[in-house]
Amino acid sequence: MRRSLTSGGLIAALLLVSVLLGVWGLLLGSRPLRPEVLPAVLLHPDDSLEAVLVWTLRLPRSVSAFVGGAGLAVSGLLLQILTRNPLAGPGLTGVTSGAVTAILLCFLLLPGVSSAYYPGIGLAGGLAAALTTAWIAGSGARPMRLALGGISVALFLGAVTTYLILLSGPQAASLFFWLSGGFQGASWPKLLSMLPWVVIGTGGALACLRAISLFSLSEQAAAGMGLSLAFWKPLLLLLAVLPVAGVAPVAGHVAFVGLASPHIARLLHPPGPGWLIGLTAALGGTLVVAADLVARTVVLPRELPVSIVAALIGGPVFLHLVRNHRITSKEEG
Amino acid sequence: MAASLSARPRSAGLLLAGCLLAVALSLPLAVLLGVADVPLADSLATLSGGGSAMARSILLEFRLPRVATGVLAGINLAVSGLLLQRITRNPLADPSILGISQGATLAVAVFLLVTVYSHAPGGNTLPDLPVAWLPAVGLVGGLCAAGLVHLLALRHELGPIRVTLCGVAVGALLHALAMGVIAGWGSTRVEILLEWLAGSLYARSWDHALFLAPFTMAGLALLPVLLRPLDLLGLEAAAARSFGLSYRRAFTAVLCLASGLAASAVGAVGPIAFVGLLVPHLARFVVAGHRALLVPVTVMLGAVVVTAGDLAGRLIGGADEIPIGVVTALLGVPVLILLLRKTP
Numbered sequence: 072m073r074r075s076l077t078s079g080g081l082i083a084a085l086l087l088v089s090v091l092l093g094v095w096g097l098l099l100g101s102r103p104l105r106p107e108v109l110p111a112v113l114l115h116p117d118d119s120l121e122a123v124l125v126w127t128l129r130l131p132r133s134v135s136a137f138v139g140g141a142g143l144a145v146s147g148l149l150l151q152i153l154t155r156n157p158l159a160g161p162g163l164t165g166v167t168s169g170a171v172t173a174i175l176l177c178f179l180l181l182p183g184v185s186s187a188y189y190p191g192i193g194l195a196g197g198l199a200a201a202l203t204t205a206w207i208a209g210s211g212a213r214p215m216r217l218a219l220g221g222i223s224v225a226l227f228l229g230a231v232t233t234y235l236i237l238l239s240g241p242q243a244a245s246l247f248f249w250l251s252g253g254f255q256g257a258s259w260p261k262l263l264s265m266l267p268w269v270v271i272g273t274g275g276a277l278a279c280l281r282a283i284s285l286f287s288l289s290e291q292a293a294a295g296m297g298l299s300l301a302f303w304k305p306l307l308l309l310l311a312v313l314p315v316a317g318v319a320p321v322a323g324h325v326a327f328v329g330l331a332s333p334h335i336a337r338l339l340h341p342p343g344p345g346w347l348i349g350l351t352a353a354l355g356g357t358l359v360v361a362a363d364l365v366a367r368t369v370v371l372p373r374e375l376p377v378s379i380v381a382a383l384i385g386g387p388v389f390l391h392l393v394r395n396h397r398i399t400s401k402e403e404g
Numbered sequence: 405m406a407a408s409l410s411a412r413p414r415s416a417g418l419l420l421a422g423c424l425l426a427v428a429l430s431l432p433l434a435v436l437l438g439v440a441d442v443p444l445a446d447s448l449a450t451l452s453g454g455g456s457a458m459a460r461s462i463l464l465e466f467r468l469p470r471v472a473t474g475v476l477a478g479i480n481l482a483v484s485g486l487l488l489q490r491i492t493r494n495p496l497a498d499p500s501i502l503g504i505s506q507g508a509t510l511a512v513a514v515f516l517l518v519t520v521y522s523h524a525p526g527g528n529t530l531p532d533l534p535v536a537w538l539p540a541v542g543l544v545g546g547l548c549a550a551g552l553v554h555l556l557a558l559r560h561e562l563g564p565i566r567v568t569l570c571g572v573a574v575g576a577l578l579h580a581l582a583m584g585v586i587a588g589w590g591s592t593r594v595e596i597l598l599e600w601l602a603g604s605l606y607a608r609s610w611d612h613a614l615f616l617a618p619f620t621m622a623g624l625a626l627l628p629v630l631l632r633p634l635d636l637l638g639l640e641a642a643a644a645r646s647f648g649l650s651y652r653r654a655f656t657a658v659l660c661l662a663s664g665l666a667a668s669a670v671g672a673v674g675p676i677a678f679v680g681l682l683v684p685h686l687a688r689f690v691v692a693g694h695r696a697l698l699v700p701v702t703v704m705l706g707a708v709v710v711t712a713g714d715l716a717g718r719l720i721g722g723a724d725e726i727p728i729g730v731v732t733a734l735l736g737v738p739v740l741i742l743l744l745r746k747t748p
Contacts, residue, residue: 158569162576163572163576203741207741207744207745208744209745216744218568218569218572219496219501219568219572219744220744222501222572222575222576223496223501223737223740223741223744224737226500226501226677226678226733227677227733227734227736227737230602230603230677230729230730230733230734231730231733231734233598233601233602233727233729233730234602234726234727234730236598237595237598237599237602237724237727238724243594243595243598244594244595247586247587247594247598248587250583250587251583251584251586251587252583253587324583326576326580327576327580370588373588374588375584375587375588376583376584376587376588378580378583378584379580379581379583379584379585379587379588380584381580382577382580382581382584383581386573386576386577386580386581389573389576389577390556390570390573390574390577392573393556393566393569393570393572393573394556394566394570
């Protein structure tokens with residue numbers, strides 16, 4: 072009971088931090104705002120420059136960053152539970168590359184297709200890549216097979232996307248920026264297109280709590296308790312890919328958030344899978360809001376892709392995981 | 405492991421002859437064929453000293469250096485892959501899986517952007533950029549990445565799985581950083597960097613070939629000396645030590661050589677994926693039992709695969725040639741999947 076209170080408090084604290092970062096972010100930019108102007112602009116939006124800056128540029132961007140980060144983090148958590156592999160995440164299983172490549176192919180080869188379909192296309196690509204990686208890795212928890220399978224899928228798709236971008240000519244620079252991940256183009260409509268996917272993924276995960284807690288013990292435990300693996304594994308995979316498919320058209324390839332957030336959340340010892348999902352989502356969101364704030368303010372008037380900041384935060388977590396003896400001792404024996 | 409793909413014994417002489425034939429066919433074809441049509445008689449005249457001015461310029465300034473660079477890079481990558489697969493006892497090791505290529509990429513990206521900003525702020529065409537330095541910069545970056553992997557894995561007795569996972573982790577981190585650097589500061593130079601990133605032999609000159617040659621020669625010269633340590637490194641650390649091998653020193657030496665070979669190649673031609681991974685397996689499949697021939701066959705096939713892949717990319721793509729990195733990725737992935745599925 073006390074631990075759930077602590078977890079609830081932590082989630083609330085993270086949300087508060089996100090809100091504070093978001094509000095602070097409203098003030099920062101190539102045209103900074105004075106804090107005392109903010110309440111008036113927020114309460115009475117008009118046509119002034121300040122209102123436009125806040126309401127159409129900075130606010131949707133911060134909210135998108137939170138939603139995107141939360142979605143990616145939940146996706147990483149589900150993939151880690153599903154593959155029983157601590158290194159799994161949207162990046163290292165090839166899911167993000169699959170989604171991004173499919174969307175890019177569609178954008179370049181079928182320019183007539185409306186961008187409203189991109190999440191669906193991303194979903195197909197992400198699922199295809201995830202299934203390929205899973206097929207390569209085979210059954211059982213073998214971090215190395217999964218890592219190598221995922222990295223080869225990602226390398227292959229990376230070569231394809233690089234070539235596609237080279238073919239695209241004048242659009243190369245903007246496509247590349249999208250591909251490298253960031254929320255610079257975020258707007259309310261884009262946020263709305265992303266939101267349902269993240270909500271369905273997270274909500275679905277929360278709805279399947281019993282299955283998830285059994286799966287995090289082991290597949291045998293899940294099967295022994297009467298869960299049909301043939302039904303639940305594809306369902307959980309689908310739930311894991313949904314948020315990535317929603318985020319990819321807006322923000323491209325945001326690396327390391329999905330991998331690192333679940334591990335940081337576990338360090339905080341949530342009392343059950345429900346709290347773990349909540350904490351992971353809140354952490355992922357806060358991480359990306361913070362990373363996005365750094366990315367867009369640290370080298371004004373230029374922008375960094377959010378991935379470079381996320382990599383600086385998440386990369387060390389990844390290296391720590393790999394060095395951690397528990398993960399590989401099984402295989403090294 | 406890969407030898408199980410084929411069990412039919414072949415005669416060693418026939419095998420070598422076959423490989424030599426492949427080399428003898430692919431190299432001249434790569435020189436004689438291309439997007440610009442040069443009549444065969446004109447080409448042959450050029451190669452024997454005469455020929456028209458146009459043929460001389462196309463063959464001697466574009467195609468020959470390109471093929472030479474490709475051959476050297478192919479050999480470097482293939483031998484590097486062979487060494488890495490042996491020391492990590494992992495049939496899937498490759499410079500681009502162990503983070504070496506990503507280190508070179510990051511170094512090149514940072515170097516280009518820094519020099520462009522400090523020396524030629526407006527420059528966004530190829531001649532404005534200090535392209536001649538790229539191979540050396542890539543070499544340094546690749547070596548640093550390999551050093552980092554080595555350092556991270558060292559604490560755990562350099563276990564093969566640890567080295568591989570550390571490589572994957574370092575590679576992913578450096579790749580994200582490189583992408584970030586390019587997207588953040590690349591602006592109009594993104595295309596040049598992308599061209600390099602795809603792994604391409606486009607516009608490679610004699611300078612590139614000259615840069616690579618010493619690495620290739622040093623690598624090939626050192627290989628015979630390393631054969632016995634290499635055999636022992638294929639064993640468990642304790643077993644290798646019982647044969648009198650200083651495991652850590654041998655491991656480090658081979659890793660240095662492999663990274664030097666790979667990083668120089670990546671510096672000169674960009675991160676061509678899968679050559680280091682595939683060619684040794686192809687060679688094992690071809691030699692099927694004649695283990696002594698493995699190294700020479702790997703060297704020859706490395707040259708052939710890159711040259712032929714580049715030729716295919718040039719002929720199929722036409723004016724928009726398909727970069728060699730894309731060709732090898734397309735060819736490599738099915739083979740890789742086959743290998744992974746066969747690994748127990």
